[in-house]
Amino acid sequence: MNTAKEGFKIQETTNFTENVAEIEPTLMEMTTEDTTISIIGVKTTSSYHACSACGKTTEQSGKLLKCNSCKLRQRVTPESKHWFVRVFAQDTNTNTNFYLNIFHQQLVKLFETKKKQLHAVLTEEDLGDILTEIDDLKITYNLADGKLLHVN
């Protein structure tokens, strides 16, 4: 019995990491959950400056920032500051608490629901103050890694 899939190149079957990367998004989609949350606390906050041209990470280059990807040297703007936060949230449907990871793009949307502008936030304290005012927010998140996928 030959179970090898037809049209499967040897190069692909031997490259294990590449295959895993292709499978992962499908598995992730199967473990998403729609619910309503209140944010109780902020566990960690981190920020970095993203490239204004391509959105990738930058590093400091004198008074400017230099993109690690497209190499553009650029000034620091409020919009270039990107945040990542890990919050402690309560699922208001089940009254269970869990950690939720929020990346910049979703954080912007989450702030819009509170009529706030994320790039106007300057400190971790400001960010925490606003996040912990959030109640009854409809979201979709990934059960496997606790990543916020959509603000609904």
Ligand SMILES: [Zn+2]
């Ligand atoms: Zn760039």
